[in-house]
Amino acid sequence: MTQNNLAAAYWSRIRGERADNIEEAIRCYQAALEVYTRSAFPYEWAMTQNNLGNAYQTRIRGERADNIEEAIRCFQAALEVCTRTAFPEDWARTQNNLGEAYRTRIRGERADNIEEAIRRYQAALSVRTPSSFPLPCLQTGRNLGNFAYNLQNWEIAIEGYDNAIRAVEQSRDWATSPDSKRQILEDALPIYGKMIQACLHLERYEQALLTVERSKSRTLMEMLTSADLVPKNATHEQQDQYRQLNREIAALQQSFAAPENPADSQTETPEAGERRGHPDIATATNAAGTPQLKHLLQQRDRLLAQINDPDFNLLQNVRPELPDFRQLLTPETALIEWYLPQDPDLGAWAFTVTLDPDGPHIRAHRYSPQQRQTLDQFNQTYFADYRQPSWYQALDRRLEDLAEHLHLSGLIAALPPTCQRLILIPHLYLHLFPLHALSVELSVELNAPATPLLERFSQGVSYAPSCQILDYIHNRPQAATPPQFFAVQNPTQDLDYAQMEVEFIRPYFDPNTYILSQEAATKSALNRRETLEKLRQSHIIHFSCHGGFDSENPLNSAVILAGDAPLASAPRGDQRQTLTLRDGRRFDTAQQGLTLGEIYRNLDIPACRLVMLSACETGLMGSLLTDEYIGLASGFLYAGTPAVVSSLWCVDDFATACLAIRFYYELRQDERVVMALHRTQNWLRRVSVAGFLDWCRQGLTMTEEECEIIEFKLMDYDEDCPFGQRRYWSAFVAVGL
Structure with a gap:
């Protein structure tokens, strides 16, 4: 020995x-x-x-x-x-x-x-099957897949990689630590890219797209599914307690940064010390927040023991599968999903899905490694001067370049002309760009002008984190309650047009409105039982205020509420509770912000049809290599709404108010969120000063004095087409249904 x-x-x-x-x-x-x-x-x-x-x-x-x-x-x-x-x-x-x-x-x-x-x-x-020995199965499956891949034996490569991917999924099911779950997937990401490539070589487009889905936004999908699981024999009080624990656990599950660990070696060595049976991969790490997570998990286990429901399966697997596109899409709808593999030498792919009489039709478009490099370089420079005047000045040119890098005109030209609705599923940094505003060439005629993508699709352009999440939202039942409009209106009292915005929207919903306005829109007011109950019953929830995205700590991203004055300087100690706006002001989100973490923990909006985030940066998100969709939009989707309208940058106060008012004007004509935003953005980018003032008089029945104020404000913008630049009309995106 x-x-x-x-x-x-x-x-x-x-x-x-x-x-x-x-x-x-x-x-x-x-x-x-x-x-x-x-x-x-x-x-x-x-x-x-x-x-x-x-x-x-x-x-x-x-x-x-x-x-x-x-x-x-x-x-x-x-x-x-x-x-x-x-x-x-x-x-x-x-x-x-x-x-x-x-x-x-x-x-x-x-x-x-x-x-x-x-x-x-x-x-x-x-x-070494995925269900019995997942980590050894991952190792051998990867060995077989890589060996066959290098031999271009695509059938055997798929066999090996499929075993490895199923082993990854089993390992994640057994893991309880959120950073362990992410690390397991991140370490295996090279397998997914090669699996997709192998499938495409054999023209197995459906299997390739399924592999894409198996690697994207897995944590959010698992959280959405587990939110609906409640022991049937629990009392109402126990069910409420169980749901609250799940919400608090969900917030912590989104709070971990993925650690860096080297990939496992191929050859098994004597010192590897392989464990028998189920490997101990479910041990929480010492990351910040882990003790609290362990405490919550223990609380939930004790509650389940008290409930004692033998038929309840807490660890119900979220089986990765493509949705039934015949139910999710119509013949007039097209879907485009991008995938940027971890290895840039594989390039990238865009998958298009349309519905033919015989069923769904999936195509794949490949970007070469050089084209992938161009996309990566674009991403590195896109936000280089963000929040500076130069960023807004260069936005139109940069988006023209992005349309060319993505080969968007060719992708759209390949779609059936009957498709009038488009669903976009970006990947990694592509979530940060207003893809609906990119220019495409709709005519084959020489020198024909390019037009924004949303003009090609008369029924609108929407976004989703993944096919599976979109399908889940599509099928999630919603509570039946009387229509109710809830709004937070200009809490910091420094956004004149945010104040005007809600005043013009409110009459569309009176008397079924509940408004927290100005200094009354405090955090304590929002957390009152009466307010939370109003939120639970509301069909539409509207925030007209400041907002911001915290790239260092996405769970601290927030919409700003009323409270103490903004901080003159960053406080000492932990600065992660402050949020810096574009003008340099810092707000303490613990005192006057509704943060993403709090949305996960506290917000329950089962009756909601739409959350409108009329504020800055509410659509930005943090995305790890595993494409975990972490942003304010994901929080509201988790809380219960099927649709979120949010912004991709710091937006103009007046232009945003005009967009929001027009959006609800259009929503009265057509209750589909995507259509209302589509019509609004098309109108806003084209409307002249005279046309805008005519709408103020006729559509909004403004007084002459109010119209004079608007006309004076319009002098700050282009005299022909005041909101024609993309910075004004294209920042907002519709996520979900």
């Missing part, structure tokens, strides 16, 4: 020459075999043979071909004792190692070695 352990120590030794350490490890293993004979200690003999094979597999000295042959001999010797029947885990481990040895074998026919390597990997996977 000591020789065996000493060998493992030498194998993993850092100091000294690597070649010398491996030689010493081999010597120790061979010394151990003098005592660990097959007849006296068969199992220990077999394990030492396996470890010795690993040592020869990595040996530096000697002929490489001889070392591989010796490794194969050792592994085969181990299998004489470690049979599948007697020691299935060890048998599978050794089969994987034999696969690695045959993969690199020099002697023998190359074709025979390839077939033998594949056979050995497949044998290992017959025991």
Whole structure:
């Protein structure tokens, strides 16, 4: 035993020459075999043979071909004792190692070695299934997939990668720590990109798109699904308590940054110390907030024990699957979903989905590695001068460039002309861009002018985090309550046009309105039981105020409420509770902000049809490599609304008020949020000064005095088309239905 352990120590030794350490490890293993004979200690003999094979597999000295042959001999010797029947885990481990040895074998026919390597990997996977041994399955599936991928054997590559991806999903189901869940997925992201590529080589477009969905916004999807799970035999009080615990857990699940861990190596080594049965991957880390999360999980476990519902499954799996596009789409609807793989050398893809008479039709458009590099460079420069005048001045030009980088005209031209509604599902940094405002060429005529994307689709353009989340929202039942309009109106009393905005919107819903206006719109007022009950019953929730996105701590992103004056300078100590607006003012969100974290924890709006966030940066989001959709919009989707209208940058107060008022004017004509925003933005970008004033008089029945004030304000804008620039009309996006 000591020789065996000493060998493992030498194998993993850092100091000294690597070649010398491996030689010493081999010597120790061979010394151990003098005592660990097959007849006296068969199992220990077999394990030492396996470890010795690993040592020869990595040996530096000697002929490489001889070392591989010796490794194969050792592994085969181990299998004489470690049979599948007697020691299935060890048998599978050794089969994987034999696969690695045959993969690199020099002697023998190359074709025979390839077939033998594949056979050995497949044998290992017959025991290392995703449900039984997810981490070993991930390792062997990745080994098989990568080997076949490099051989361009796409069928076998898909087999290996599919096993690995299912193992990732099982591992995430067992993990309780949110950063563990994310890290498991992040470490495996290279597999997803190669799986998509392999599927596309075989023209398996549906499987490729499913793989995209399996890697995107998984935490939000799991949170949405678990929010609906309540033990049936619980009392109303217990159900409320269970839901509240779930909301608080959800907030913490979105609060962890993904740690950096090296990817697992391919070859199994003696020091790996593989666990038997279910690996202990569900241990929370020491990240900030973890103790609180563990406490909440324990509270929930105690509550479930008290409820004692044997049929309730807390860990119900969220099975990754494509929605039934025949239910989600219509023949007039098209969907475009982008995917930027972790490896930029794979390029990127855009998938289009349309509905034909025979069912959904999926196509794939590939961006080359060079084109992907151009997109990445665009992202790095897009926000370089954000909040500066130069950023707004360059916005139109930059968006023209982005349309070209995304090949948008070609993507749209390939869609059936009958498609009049478009759903966009971006990926990673593409969530940050107003894709609906990008220019496309609708005519094949030479020098034909390009027009914004939303003009091509008469039924509007909307966004979603993923197909699966969109389908979930589409099918989520909503509470039936009398129509109610809830608004927060200019809490800081420094947005004159935000005040005007709500005054003109309110009559559309009177008398079913509840307004928290100016100094009354405090955090304590919003958290009163009466207010929370009004929110629960409201169909439309409107915020007309300041807002901001916290890129360092997205859960601190907030809409600003009334309270103390803004801070003159950042407070000492923890600064993550402050939010800096574009004019440099800092607000303490703990005192006067409704933060994303609080939305997850406290907000329940089951009757809501629309949340309108008429404020700055309410549509920005933080996205890790795993594309977790973390922003104010995701919080309100989780809280219960199927639709959020939010902004992608710091917006102009007057232009935003005009957009919001016109939006509700259009919403009265057509209750579809996407259509109302579509008509509003098309109108706003085209309307002349005279046309705008005519609408103020006729549509809003303003007095002449009010119209004179508006006319004077319009002098600050273009004299022909005051809101024609994208900075004014395109910041707002409709997320969801």
